Amino acid sequence: MSENDVTTERPQLIAIAYRLLGSLSDAEDVVQEAYGRWYALSERQRDAIGRPGAWLTTVASRICLDVLGSARARRERYPGEWIPEPVPSECLTDPAELLLRDESITMAFLVVCESMTPAERVAFVLHDVFGYPFAEVASVLGRTPAACRQLATSARRRVRPAPAPSPARSASVVRAFKEAWEAKDIPGLVGLLDPSVVAVADGGGLASTVAHPVEGGEQVARYTVRITERVPAMTLVERLVNGRPGLVAERDGVVGTVLAFDVADGVIRRIWAVRNPEKLRPWRAA
Numbered sequence: 001m002s003e004n005d006v007t008t009e010r011p012q013l014i015a016i017a018y019r020l021l022g023s024l025s026d027a028e029d030v031v032q033e034a035y036g037r038w039y040a041l042s043e044r045q046r047d048a049i050g051r052p053g054a055w056l057t058t059v060a061s062r063i064c065l066d067v068l069g070s071a072r073a074r075r076e077r078y079p080g081e082w083i084p085e086p087v088p089s090e091c092l093t094d095p096a097e098l099l100l101r102d103e104s105i106t107m108a109f110l111v112v113c114e115s116m117t118p119a120e121r122v123a124f125v126l127h128d129v130f131g132y133p134f135a136e137v138a139s140v141l142g143r144t145p146a147a148c149r150q151l152a153t154s155a156r157r158r159v160r161p162a163p164a165p166s167p168a169r170s171a172s173v174v175r176a177f178k179e180a181w182e183a184k185d186i187p188g189l190v191g192l193l194d195p196s197v198v199a200v201a202d203g204g205g206l207a208s209t210v211a212h213p214v215e216g217g218e219q220v221a222r223y224t225v226r227i228t229e230r231v232p233a234m235t236l237v238e239r240l241v242n243g244r245p246g247l248v249a250e251r252d253g254v255v256g257t258v259l260a261f262d263v264a265d266g267v268i269r270r271i272w273a274v275r276n277p278e279k280l281r282p283w284r285a286a
Contacts, residue, residue, distance in 0.1 A: 006038065009053045012130075013060050019125045020064040021071070022084030022110045024282065030067065034060040054136065061122055061140040068118035079205030081213065083272050084110040085279045086258045089240035103164065104129045105243050107260035107272050116155045123148045124155035170263045171238070171245040177261075177268060178236050178247055181224055189221035194269045199223070204276030207256070220271065231256075248283065255283040 010031060017027035034056050038046070049055045075082045084107060103109055104125070113121050119141055126132040126140065127148070134145035134152075141148055165173075173192060180188035199220045203209035214223050228234065231251060239248045241260045249257040258280060262270035274280065 006035075006052055006056070009056050010035075012053075013056060016057065016125065016130060017060055017064055018087070019104055019110070019113070019129060020061070020121060021067060022114065023279075024085055024087055026067060026085075030060055030063045033063055057126075057132070058136070058140050061126060065118055065122055065140070068121065072118075079203070080209065080211055081200050081202050082114075083107075083200060083202035083274050083279075084114070086241050086246075086260055086272075086274050086283070087243075088258075088283050089243050106262075107242050107244070108262045108270065109159070110242070111272070112159055115158055117151075119143075120151045120155035123151035124159075127152050128156065165263050165266075167245065169266070170261070173263050173266060173268060174245040174247060174261055175238060178238065181228065182236060184225045184228060186218075186221045186225055189224060190217045192268055193217035193220055194264075194267045197267075197269055197271065199271040199273065201273040202276050202279070204278060206277055207275035209273070209275050255280055258283055 013031045013034060014024075014027050017030045018024050021027055021030070037059055038052070038056060041049075046052070086107065087105070113125070116124065122141060123134075123137050126137045127134060134148045137148040137152075138145045141151070143151075164170075177189065177192050179185075180192060195217050196215070197217055197220050199210075199214040201209040210223065214220050231249075233251050234256070235250045237248045237250060239246055239258075241247075241258055244260065245263075246261060247259040248255055249259070256275065258274045260272045260274075261268050277284075
């Protein structure tokens with residue numbers, strides 16, 4: 001396979017690694033490492049590999065598995081809540097089509113994946129999302145195909161797919177939330193929130209935010225309005241976040257918060273607010 005043919009695998013590799021790690025920056029590092037290992041092979045070794053794409057996928061997935069193992073320990077020390085890194089959909093180029101092609105890119109999906117063990121996540125993402133046979137998954141995990149099938153089954157139990165509203169319907173709910181927020185309309189906000197809504201914020205210890213999830217429509221509405229009162233110069237902009245309608249809060253033209261929403265039955269069930277500046281670099285560069 002020529003060098004150009006090998007590099008065409010990059011969007012697929014990034015798409016897999018992002019779903020496995022929940023971080024686009026980490027995914028890019030993993031793919032870079034996988035290519036580094038490829039080019040470290042001798043020409044004879046590379047020529048002996050019949051399916052370079054499969055080889056790169058196996059190597060990248062194994063690196064992700066190692067990263068996931070160490071990430072668990074890091075997240076136990078993480079200040080406050082940890083939320084996957086949001087992706088600015090319209091700012092992506094080559095990875096965009098693969099990253100945003102299905103439900104497996106949404107914030108809700110990525111958050112659920114965080115509850116899986118590293119092995120479950122690898123088996124589930126490779127098989128259920130990307131269609132790799134269990135024989136290939138087994139080569140990544142170093143287990144039998146039957147064991148990998150069981151891992152995917154266990155992971156699948158955590159995922160409870162619900163009918164997704166149309167993009168237009170989601171956008172209208174998010175827009176109404178934005179307008180009620182800007183108007184400091186607490187009753188209007190409550191009407192757009194599920195009574196059991198949960199709002200989670202991630203500041204990473206680098207940006208001020210609420211330390212624990214805020215639960216309940218009234219509580220979330222009032223907290224939202226308090227934010228406006230504390231930051232009167234804040235501007236809300238509608239943007240796609242992980243392929244779904246979301247909001248970006250800016251101040252003096254600088255992105256300070258990215259908000260993702262889980263919308264169902266015309267109301268918002270979950271809100272994820274990312275304020276950690278390290279996770280907002282792609283948004284500030286856009």
